[in-house]
Amino acid sequence: MFMSTIEEIAKIAGVSASTVSRALARNKKISEHTIQRIEKIANELHYTPNLSARALTGKGTKLIGLIVPEITSNHYVQIVNRVESELYAKGYALIIGTTDFNADKGLRNLEVFIGRAVDGIIFAGDNLDEVNAAAVRDIIKTPIVFLGSAGDNTGHECVAVDDAHGISLLIRHLIELGHKSFGFIGEKLSKPVRLPPFQKALAEWGLEYNENFIKTDGTERFEEGGYLRMKELLAEGEMPTAVFATYDNIAIGAMKALHEAGLKVPEDVSIIGFDNIKESEYLIPALTTVFPPITEMADRAVDMLIEKIEKKDTDKTARKYTAAKTILYPELVIRQSTSVPRQ
Amino acid sequence: MFMSTIEEIAKIAGVSASTVSRALARNKKISEHTIQRIEKIANELHYTPNLSARALTGKGTKLIGLIVPEITSNHYVQIVNRVESELYAKGYALIIGTTDFNADKGLRNLEVFIGRAVDGIIFAGDNLDEVNAAAVRDIIKTPIVFLGSAGDNTGHECVAVDDAHGISLLIRHLIELGHKSFGFIGEKLSKPVRLPPFQKALAEWGLEYNENFIKTDGTERFEEGGYLRMKELLAEGEMPTAVFATYDNIAIGAMKALHEAGLKVPEDVSIIGFDNIKESEYLIPALTTVFPPITEMADRAVDMLIEKIEKKDTDKTARKYTAAKTILYPELVIRQSTSVPRQ
């Protein structure tokens, strides 16, 4: 039932395999009558083309590879989710791989995907340099688009969100409320993308940057990291009046630590997260957070990739990289976890 | 660089393609010396076998399809995550599809996967009947294992978690604390799997089952659904002393509603969730919840599938279905959202 071949259809229809192939592709050279007949048979047989065979003839696999650092955080879940549904709608299937923030694994994934003859690749990661992207671009014939933060400037085709913009929004909000001392919890990364803009924003407002208020260790374990780092901050005595957690999930842990210490959010300490995960609105207090346009990011990446694939399909000659870089901007969602500082 | 063929290697090595193929498979008929030489060349060329071609010869694609209802809830995220990493370790790649709880889409996914010649399929979903699993089993030659709740008894190869057991654990816990009236929020499903065991558990303890305390509408939107349903309960006046939310995310919304109504958890109302998402431990109060062994579920499913694939590989003759059904049991994680009822 499942898994019949073009040959079988041909036999039943009393025509040759080529005719079936063309009929199914609605090639104009085949008579309407034959097309109808063949389509009917194909349906009855639950015919699905063998994509491996098709791939071999250079017609593409309708397979897209998506590489993400990990898929348990809300951020990447949303991306995977959106990319999958967009791709499905366009008739592509999604194959995914994770890098665990590891450059080698990223490269291996790339090789694996290429061996599987994917039609295109979306490489997501805050840290585009994880893989030596420049090299990759030159080596790979498969269309690829990068998806990440706006930090890099390596000139690849990519869609990125400007974290720095979100962070300056958040600092401005805090400053307007009257805050003067700021903490930072999160982002223990080989190449941090949120800490530098944080420092820069502070500097722009002529604000003091207190090294002691920056906590990065162990924050790759989100809730736990946030909890532990906030406890550490608490133990050291001097406290900032506002703390920026680089992910909402870190903020959750941090708020727990504050609660246990008998401190109130936002009265004693204001907290801001990043991501706007779906739980944030329902936290107590509801979390003020930076909201990157994930859906749009995913859509753009998919569109760019598909366009690239189909363009490549037509003019196989020159594969020029019109290295387009789409930058998207996050918004600030103000809720109850921020207020004017005490006193 | 990437994407060289066996032919090219053969040319460089001065041997035939078949020799290269065998050398790369470490076939004993090829001299050790030749193997070394060919492997060296293959490495230099970054050779990756074209899996489409290999698939065509019946050697399998090393591709596994995973079908889930959706991938934004914590439960399925964890499953996808674990399945992916297990599979990666075993040299397989993962292709995923979502059904959106829709039987047709499930079937289409199945067809698509088969057309892509996946080596095996994991079909996850609380509701195994979404797809007429019995029919599927007979039709499909591709190894498949189901992953879901223990509700069904259609006799497929599957790994399931016994939700009912978790629910009886939870009811017992509540009863031991002294609760007498129980609410239920969640699960607007074509075939509910948690409500019946809930009712059954109540009956077993000779407890009254109050229809007014069961709220299911709109709970497919987790936080929001929980929030709205709890508000509804609150508005109706009479309140249970304990409420079971079928997902932790629903519990989060419910707790928010209670908070806004000025009610305290657990003093005024005890709340229990289901899933043990990573945020639960850090909620205020930390959430008591039923914890299904997701990691183990995923591992078992992968193991069963791979075993099935490789067994099928050896004895191609009989493909007998030793329809094994593995049942796993959830635990109850007791935290701060449950306590003795007031008065």
Place this chain on the structure above:
DNA sequence: AGAAGTCATGCAAACGTTTGCACTACCGTC
């Protein structure tokens, strides 16, 4: 009526791999 054109279809090669079979050398044996 024959040439030229159109339309529908078939043939066969190609894509990259695996594998049964055949072949060559070389070895040791009697």
Place this chain on the structure above:
DNA sequence: GACGGTAGTGCAAACGTTTGCATGACTTCT
């Protein structure tokens, strides 16, 4: 020195598609 064995390798077919080219049957024009 002919025979069988074995180790190493090549040939060619097969997997299911797609597609350029060839073919054959009509139609239409002159």
